Amino acid sequence: MKIKKAALIGMGAIGTVYGKLLHDRYGADFAVIAGGARKEKLKANGIRFNGNVFYPRVLSPGEQSFPADLVIVSVKNDQLSKALEDMRSFVGEGTVILPLLNGVTVRDRILSVFPDNRVFYGLSIYIDAVRTADGVQNTVDGVIDFGDADNTVPSPEVTAVKDFLAAAGIECEAPSDMIRTVWKKWMLNVGCNQVSAITGAPYGKMTGIETNGILFHEAMMEVVALAKALQIDLTEQDALEYENLMSTFSPLGKTSMLQDVEAKRRTEVDYFAGTVVELGRKYQVPTPVNHVLYCIIKSMEQLY
Secondary structure (H helix, E strand, C coil): CCCCCEEEECCCHHHHHHHHHHHHHHHHHEEEECCHHHHHHHHHHCEEECCEEECCEEECCCCCCCCEEEEEECCCHHHHHHHHHHCHHHEEEEEEEEECCCCCCHHHHHHHHCCCCEECEEEEECCCCEEECCEEECCCCCEEEEECCECCCCCHHHHHHHHHHHHCCCCEECCCEHHHHHHHHHHHHHHHHHHHHHHCCCHHHCCCCHHHHHHHHHHHHHHHHHHHHCCCCCCHHHHHHHHHHHHHCCCCCCCHHHHHHHCCCCCCHHHCHHHHHHHHHHHCCCCHHHHHHHHHHHHHHHCC
């Protein structure tokens, strides 16, 4: 298998970073999916990234002239249902779908709409992209981890996507245990994103302030307890690893959820604390910290 054409839906901070690299490498064989006023704005104004503007090929939902071998989904969770409808005409019989959304429910949601396609687990980590009034700014592109649940022996599809992304300068890996990888990233989101959202703390203040560090750790440990109940390989050592990594992040960098709160956008709390609490009820695992985080963030959204 060889990936020749790719489309991406969701030109937010992460989508812009990877979209720019794919546009530079593949030109017209890469397209951004956008319709209506969004399409016209992108075509007229382009996309501002690190102070420069680029103009990727933009195609509307329903256009049949672009049979994509790979569709990358980089929207927020609350935009996923609409995105799946918008990308229908780009998904053919052999199209591979690579999601870069946060959370542990994403792949199942996509499979429910495209049950006959190869849908990978996927995520981006260690990326520092920030969306501002002047476009997207970033210094570290991060890594895309993706693949099937078990990549001990990578499938031809995994190898083809990895080759395609790597040729565009995108660092990517196919961890042997993607379930663990997805849950580990979700654990970070549950801890770091949510604590930053309620406190306004950038990365430099996440563990630098003792009480932030306590909340960060305890929120993640509820995910560890859930993982144990589901027999997923996640431990307290993984949580401590993330806490130690905070010192390597840009001190003034902000999580996506804090950026959403500051811009008065709807957050992904339903897919972080909301999912933790839901799974806690289902598997009889106490989740009091995430219950409180959920209530606080939902209340904040009502005050916008």
